[in-house]
Amino acid sequence: xxxxxxxxxxxxxxxxxxxxxxxxxxxxxxxxxxxxxxxxxxxxxxxxxxxxxxxxxxxxxxxxxxxxxxxxxxxxxxxxxxxxxxxxxxxxxxxxxxxxxxxxxxxxxxxxxxxxxxxxxxxxxxxxxxxxxxxxxxxxxxxxxxxxxxxxxxxxxxxxxxxxxxxxxxxxxxxxxxxxxxxxxxxxxxxxxxxxxxxxxxxxxxxxxxxxxxxxxxxxxxxxxxxxxxxxxxxxxxxxxxxxxxxxxxxxxxxxxxxxxxxxxxxxxxxxxxxxxxxxxxxxxxxxxxxxxxxxxxxxxxxxxxxxxxxxxxxxxxxxxxxxxxxxxxxxxxxxxxxxxxxxxxxxxxxxxxxxxxxxxxxxxxxxxxxxxxxxxxxxxxxxxxxxxxxxxxxxxxxxxxxxxxxxxxxxxxxxxxxxxxxxxxxxxxxxxxxxxxxxxxxxxxxxxxxxxxxxxxxxxxxxxxxxxxxxxxxxxxxxxxxxxxxxxxxxxxxxxxxxxxxxxxxxxxxxxxxxxxxxxxxxxxxxxxxxxxxxxxxxxxxxxxxxxxxxxxxxxxxxxxxxxxxxxxxxxxxxxxxxxxxxxxxxxxxxxxxxxxxxxxxxxxxxxxxxxxxxx
RNA sequence: GCCAGGAUAGCUCAGGGGUAGAGCAGCUCACUCGUAAUGAGCAGGUCGUGGGUUCAAUUCCCACUCCUGGCUCCA
Numbered sequence: 001x002x003x004x005x006x007x008x009x010x011x012x013x014x015x016x017x018x019x020x021x022x023x024x025x026x027x028x029x030x031x032x033x034x035x036x037x038x039x040x041x042x043x044x045x046x047x048x049x050x051x052x053x054x055x056x057x058x059x060x061x062x063x064x065x066x067x068x069x070x071x072x073x074x075x076x077x078x079x080x081x082x083x084x085x086x087x088x089x090x091x092x093x094x095x096x097x098x099x100x101x102x103x104x105x106x107x108x109x110x111x112x113x114x115x116x117x118x119x120x121x122x123x124x125x126x127x128x129x130x131x132x133x134x135x136x137x138x139x140x141x142x143x144x145x146x147x148x149x150x151x152x153x154x155x156x157x158x159x160x161x162x163x164x165x166x167x168x169x170x171x172x173x174x175x176x177x178x179x180x181x182x183x184x185x186x187x188x189x190x191x192x193x194x195x196x197x198x199x200x201x202x203x204x205x206x207x208x209x210x211x212x213x214x215x216x217x218x219x220x221x222x223x224x225x226x227x228x229x230x231x232x233x234x235x236x237x238x239x240x241x242x243x244x245x246x247x248x249x250x251x252x253x254x255x256x257x258x259x260x261x262x263x264x265x266x267x268x269x270x271x272x273x274x275x276x277x278x279x280x281x282x283x284x285x286x287x288x289x290x291x292x293x294x295x296x297x298x299x300x301x302x303x304x305x306x307x308x309x310x311x312x313x314x315x316x317x318x319x320x321x322x323x324x325x326x327x328x329x330x331x332x333x334x335x336x337x338x339x340x341x342x343x344x345x346x347x348x349x350x351x352x353x354x355x356x357x358x359x360x361x362x363x364x365x366x367x368x369x370x371x372x373x374x375x376x377x378x379x380x381x382x383x384x385x386x387x388x389x390x391x392x393x394x395x396x397x398x399x400x401x402x403x404x405x406x407x408x409x410x411x412x413x414x415x416x417x418x419x420x421x422x423x424x425x426x427x428x429x430x431x432x433x434x435x436x437x438x439x440x441x442x443x444x445x446x447x448x449x450x451x452x453x454x455x456x457x458x459x460x461x462x463x464x465x466x467x468x469x470x471x472x473x474x475x476x477x478x479x480x481x482x483x484x485x486x487x488x489x490x491x492x493x494x495x496x497x498x499x500x501x502x503x504x505x506x507x508x509x510x511x512x513x514x515x516x517x518x519x520x521x522x523x524x525x526x527x528x529x530x531x532x533x534x535x536x537x538x539x540x541x542x543x544x545x546x547x548x549x550x551x552x553x554x555x556x557x558x559x560x561x562x563x564x565x566x567x568x569x570x571x572x573x574x575x576x577x578x579x580x581x582x583x584x585x586x587x588x589x590x591x592x593x594x595x596x597x598x599x600x601x602x603x604x605x606x607x608x609x610x611x612x613x614x615x616x617x
Numbered sequence: 618g619c620c621a622g623g624a625u626a627g628c629u630c631a632g633g634g635g636u637a638g639a640g641c642a643g644c645u646c647a648c649u650c651g652u653a654a655u656g657a658g659c660a661g662g663u664c665g666u667g668g669g670u671u672c673a674a675u676u677c678c679c680a681c682u683c684c685u686g687g688c689u690c691c692a
Contacts, residue, residue, distance in 0.1 A: 089621065179687030180620025187689065191620050194687070226628075235665090235683040294691085340692095345618050346683080348690085360692070461692075495692040527649045555654085562653040574652055588652055 045162075045201065050075035052112060052150070052161045053102075053173050053199040054082045059153035060101035061086070061195070064094070070155070071131040071183060071192050078209060079198035083181055085131070090193050095175045098195070103170040110151040112161040117145055122156065131183065132156045172206045173199035216453060221505040222351040228510050228567065230518070231352065231501075240349040240356030242498050247518035250547055251504075252497060254516050256337060258389070259361055259494070266382050268333040268363060273315035275339060279305040284471055285314040294342045312338035313465070313490060316364045317472045325476040330486060331367035331375055337497070338362045352502030359497045365489040368476070369412075372487050373419040376462065380423045380445065383460045383493045387449055389614055390504065391513060394450035397429045400437035407441055408466030416464040416487070417443045441467030451507040459495040459503070464488070511568040511590060513616040514607070521548035521607070522564040523585070526557045526576035533580045537573060537600060544604055546611075565590055570617055571607070589617050 040048075054073035057080075062068055065086050073082030117125065119136065122145045126132035135156060139145060148157045150165055162168065175197040183189040200206040217223070225231045230248035233241060244252055263270065279298065282288045287295065291310060298305035309315070316334050325332075339359045348354055367375050387395055399420055402413045420443060424431045431445075438444055442464030448456040465488045468474075475483040494500040504512075514520055521541055525534040534550040541548035551560040557574070564572045573585040578597070585603050587595040598606065609615075 092622085177686060178621065181688045182619075185689065187619060191688080193620080196687085233684095239683065342691085344691085345689090347618065347620095347688085349684090354691085358692070459692075492692065499692055524652080526651045529649070554648090556648085556650055557652070558650085559654050560652095565653055572652075576651055578651085586652085592653085594652065 042201070046199075047075050048160055048162045049168060049201065050080040050199045051157075051159075052165070053168050053197065054080040055112075055148065055150060055153065055155050055157070055161070056102050056105050056165060056168060057098060057175070057195060057197060058082050058084075058155060059105055059151060060098045062153065063101050064097060069129055069131055072135070073155075079176070079196060081194050081196045083183070083192040083194045085183075085190060085192050090178045090195070092178070095178065095195070099175050102173070105151060106165045106168045106170050108151060108165060110165045112148055112150045112163060112165070114159055114161075115147050115149070117147055119145060122147070125154065126156060168199065169202055171203040172201060173197060174206060174210070212453070216455075216506075219453070219506045219509045220351075221353075221502040224505050224510040225352070228518070230505070233351075238356070239346065240344060240354075242352060242355055242357070248501070250518040251512065251516050252501065255494075255497065255500070258515075259337070259386075262382070262386065263335050263363070266333070266378070268335040271316060271319060271334050271336040273312060273319075273336060273338065274309075275341075276306045276308055277314065279307065281314050281318075282307050285311075285317075285468060286471060287311070287314075294344075296341050296343055308341040309338075310340050310342045312336055312340065312360065312362045313364060313468055313488075314472070317468060317474060320366060320474060321472065325366075325486070327368050327476055327478050330476060331365055331371050333363060333365050333375075335361070335363035352498045352505075355498050358499065360492045361494045361497065361500075362490070362492050365491070366474070366476075366486045367489070368478070368484075369415060369487060372415060372489075373422065375489065376419045377423040377426060379462050379489070379491050380427055380429075383447060383462070383491075384427060384429075386493055387447075387460075391507065391614075391616070392449040392451065395429060396448045396450070396456065397424045397431035398434055398437075398446045398448065399424060399431055400434040400439075400444050400446070402438055402443060403436045403440060405440055406438070407470070412466055412487070413443065416466075420445050420462070420464075439463065441465050449503075451503060452509070453506070455506075457503050459500065460491070460493050461495070462489065462491045465490050508616075511616075512570075513614055514570045515611045515614045517568070517570050518547060519549060519564075519567065519569045520546050520611075521571045521573060522560070522567075522569045523548065523550040523573045523575060524557055524560045524564065525550070525552070526574060528552075528554075530575055530577070530580055534573075534575050537575065537585060540600065541604065541607070544608075546607060561588065570610075573603070591617055 051074065054075065058070050058073055061082070061084055062070070065084075067087060069085035071083035071085065073080065119139075122136045123133060125147065126136065136145065145156070146158060147154050148159055148161055149155075150161075175195055177196045179194045179196065180191050181194040183192055198206065198209055200209060225248070228247060229245050230251070231245055232243045233239060234243065237243075260270065276299070279288065282295070287307075287310065295310050296308040298307050300306075315338075316336070319334070320332070337359050339357065341357045344354060344356050349356070365375050365379070384395060387393075399417075401417050406413075424445065444461060444463035446458055446462075447460035448458050449460075450456050469485050469488050474486055474488070476486050478484045504516075512518070521538070523534040523538045523541075525531050531550070531552050535552060538548045538550035551564070553560065555563070561572055561574070568590055570590055572588040572590075574588060575585055579585055582597070582599075584597045584599050586597040587603070589595070610617075
């Protein structure tokens with residue numbers, strides 16, 4: 001299954017997006033008559049189908065475990081889940097048995113009937129269902145309480161549902177996995193067993209979705225990382241720490257070279273700062289008060305405690321404070337590919353996407369109030385251009401504003417929020433407002449990018465910070481000769497190189513565009529008699545700055561092509577008698593296409609163009 | 618951290634109370650070949666770590682580590 005916690009899972013555009021953020025039954029759709037079901041949008045129909053399938057599953061589970069307790073079972077994107085408290089742990093075989101019962105229930109053509117009950121009635125109906133009782137007791141006093149019944153099963157539920165189980169096709173749903181989940185997501189409460197399932201309108205849609213899951217698995221960056229020899233992790237050497245192999249490093253170098261070049265053009269200076277800092281630094285920044293549980297334990301040295309850095313900002317501020325800063329010096333844009341370490345609980349580590357040490361493509365912008373607007377606009381534009389260059393074309397913005405508990409002047413918050421929103425609107429970006437969702441120290445924009453499989457990943461963050469300038473007493477001298485507080489914006493565009501690499505691998509399924517491919521060209525001689533010619537071409541390409549090699553192994557030509565193909569090398573140059581005598585190469589792309597033979601000079605120019613235009617192939 | 622499942626050759630995996638097997642990769646030899654796998658041979662393992670039960674444990678039991686899928690938070 002896909003890593004739900006790292007991306008909004010999901011789905012090709014045509015697939016309905018149904019979210020249930022807090023995992024509790026919620027439903028904003030009005031009740032409709034059964035006959036109207038077909039008039040509903042596909043999203044609304046699927047919502048009902050999934051919700052109803054969850055009820056059917058609960059009924060099936062209770063058939064197997066009559067003494068089981070049911071918790072909640074909402075529809076989610078692409079499916080549904082239901083949480084249970086059962087006398088024993090479920091096994092994968094149980095899922096098959098449950099599915100069997102579900103098919104039988106569904107084929108009974110039972111109606112879903114809705115009934116409104118008062119609180120007392122509800123409490124007595126679910127007297128032996130403690131989780132339901134808790135839900136009922138937590139409902140607001142003026143809330144209408146409804147229950148839905150199909151066959152012999154009645155559930156507390158706001159609805160809506162399909163009119164009969166006939167709407168649930170026996171071959172259009174599938175149970176996928178069992179997982180532990182805390183009651184109401186609280187680790188102090190009981191651990192329940194959650195069954196995830198997927199449900200669709202018809203068997204064909206289910207098949208398309210299952211194929212999609214297979215494709216997701218094929219593109220899994222951990223699998224491709226191994227197959228393509230890109231990176232590894234080592235439990236003996238510390239979990240969650242990434243080792244970049246030569247081929248992975250080639251890609252990283254290409255990314256970093258691009259990143260530096262773009263930042264230079266964008267008016268950034270680059271910094272290098274230490275990996276550890278004394279307790280004073282983290283005390284001043286507040287990290288020891290608010291972030292300690294995410295930090296590596298201190299090292300003691302000369303009676304002082306040193307911490308590995310979880311963030312780069314305090315170091316950049318130290319540099320800021322080495323001089324008196326004038327308004328004439330601002331804005332300062334300081335970037336750093338800064339490697340940070342954060343403690344993550346062992347259960348959450350996941351390939352490149354969730355690690356304990358990573359390199360942020362970090363930068364801090366220090367500016368005057370008058371400069372804020374333009375700076376934000378530029379950062380956003382910069383970010384979008386970068387995503388475009390890396391081949392991600394669909395971006396969504398999330399603007400998070402001031403939460404109730406927060407620091408900083410009201411007018412600074414308003415200025416900051418206004419400039420964030422204006423920047424988004426100017427770029428014509430689709431965005432969602434997350435009222436009160438900002439950090440206590442400032443509002444922010446997060447960008448989610450959509451990958452080739454339609455999954456959204458949160459990558460870019462652009463964040464105001466009203467806290468650190470105060471804590472470190474940062475100032476600049478304004479035009480009136482007075483000391484003022486600069487604005488500080490923290491931004492990471494790619495996020496972290498590790499995570500970005502993981503997403504990039506999955507986006508391209510390992511078939512990187514030419515400018516990023518670890519090996520851009522493999523020269524394949526048709527027989528060993530042409531080894532020298534092949535080696536000469538590879539050498540020439542290499543000298544011209546390309547990642548090219550000749551395959552001079554004992555393999556036959558067909559095997560060499562296959563090896564290059566499975567390594568997803570964009571171009572294979574096949575050379576034999578014809579090419580040698582003409583000083584040419586014949587080109588085969590990894591898509592299987594054969595191009596007309598061209599002179600080596602022409603190929604160099606052609607390849608240069610492909611790299612410069614960031615062509616996929 | 619918690620719940621569940623897993624860990625056997627470099628990789629993918631089979632097996633099972635009497636101390637291990639395949640394919641690919643690797644090495645050697647032969648083949649000199651025109652757009653996705655030439656053939657033969659060789660080598661490769663304290664069966665995750667530690668403890669227990671047993672005449673005997675890789676197999677059964679316990680603990681731990683890591684991995685996988687979830688739960689909370691986040692780049």
